[in-house]
Amino acid sequence: MGEKIKNPILVMGWLILLSTTTFAMAKDLTYENQLKLSWLGYYGKALDGISGPATLSALTNFYADSKLSNENIDPQISHKALDKAFSNKMDRAKWLIQDDFEKLSLKNYNSLGINKSVIRRGSAGLIDVDGNSALFIHSRPGERDAGTDEKYIKDRVELGIGLDENLGGQTIWYGFKVRYPTGKNDINAPVITISQMKQMHFNKAADYKTSRNKQSCNGPGGLFWRMNLHKGNKLGMWSNLEKTQTEKTWFNDALSDETWTSFKVGIHYTTGPHGWIKAVNSNKTIFSYKGRTILNQYIACKPNIPPANRQRIGMYRGTERGGNLSEFNKGDMLIFDNFIVHWDEDEVDKFLQ
Numbered sequence: 001m002g003e004k005i006k007n008p009i010l011v012m013g014w015l016i017l018l019s020t021t022t023f024a025m026a027k028d029l030t031y032e033n034q035l036k037l038s039w040l041g042y043y044g045k046a047l048d049g050i051s052g053p054a055t056l057s058a059l060t061n062f063y064a065d066s067k068l069s070n071e072n073i074d075p076q077i078s079h080k081a082l083d084k085a086f087s088n089k090m091d092r093a094k095w096l097i098q099d100d101f102e103k104l105s106l107k108n109y110n111s112l113g114i115n116k117s118v119i120r121r122g123s124a125g126l127i128d129v130d131g132n133s134a135l136f137i138h139s140r141p142g143e144r145d146a147g148t149d150e151k152y153i154k155d156r157v158e159l160g161i162g163l164d165e166n167l168g169g170q171t172i173w174y175g176f177k178v179r180y181p182t183g184k185n186d187i188n189a190p191v192i193t194i195s196q197m198k199q200m201h202f203n204k205a206a207d208y209k210t211s212r213n214k215q216s217c218n219g220p221g222g223l224f225w226r227m228n229l230h231k232g233n234k235l236g237m238w239s240n241l242e243k244t245q246t247e248k249t250w251f252n253d254a255l256s257d258e259t260w261t262s263f264k265v266g267i268h269y270t271t272g273p274h275g276w277i278k279a280v281n282s283n284k285t286i287f288s289y290k291g292r293t294i295l296n297q298y299i300a301c302k303p304n305i306p307p308a309n310r311q312r313i314g315m316y317r318g319t320e321r322g323g324n325l326s327e328f329n330k331g332d333m334l335i336f337d338n339f340i341v342h343w344d345e346d347e348v349d350k351f352l353q
Helices: 008-039 053-065 075-089 116-120 205-209 345-352
Strands: 097-099 124-129 132-139 152-164 171-179 191-200 223-230 234-239 248-251 261-268 276-281 284-290 308-320 332-342
Touching (some): 008 053, 008 075, 053 075, 124 332, 171 308, 234 248, 234 284
Antiparallel strands (some): 124 132, 171 261, 191 223, 223 234
């Protein structure tokens, strides 16, 4: 006979943990399938992550319309097929940004970012870096009022896109390269946001388009995730997403004036617990979050228009009033290149190489 199990309770515990984890993963996959089936018009029941008769019926009809064999409806195969069908149906061309800054064109960017007046002031423009054209951004006090208040002095120069639509069930990836100008290895401001994902909900379009001071339905600042460069050349992440409100410094020596540093960020949008945000540097995940990425609990109003979604790169500086402002008043400059926003992670990786 074989050896007797020495600790059956421990083995049973591992089996329970394994089965629980497997069940959770399967439920996540079923939820995603239900979501896409719903968008494609095959499923009209609750999005509960449970593979019942309604889900099976919807998948069977989808398989038939897609000319797929329905002898064995596999969740993984279904997920890939649904994702492809979903991608083909959505008009995603308007999301696409692939900018190597060989020339400065602003037509695809959000109008609240870099514009002609910012360029005329010398706060943004093209610069040669090792024979290649790139974008420099120079922010200093007085550059675009960024919500300066009694406690903080702020300025910013940013570049980004605006997706004013419901992105539920969709995944967006964006990436960029950044470095210091030659001879610099730190910043003058205490902290600079160099990239952010932001989402704001309003109950009428005028609240967002005519006044930046009006509060969104989900409270001041909306829903956001930020990548912050701190004095001392340290990089940290900050967000007001659920249970992630503590900034964590992930690594020192974040940027260089000799080489580019690349970042890639993925966002899966959903009002349920299956959304996620992931930030990657040099194939290493430096930030990971799972949970709601479309807010559906509101403070000030009930929205009746699609949320305003923003993906931005650039410089958003701030410092407390009353301190020594001599360093902050000098302003800061960073150089950016290869900014891409895409629905395909592989395309982002290729553009950043």
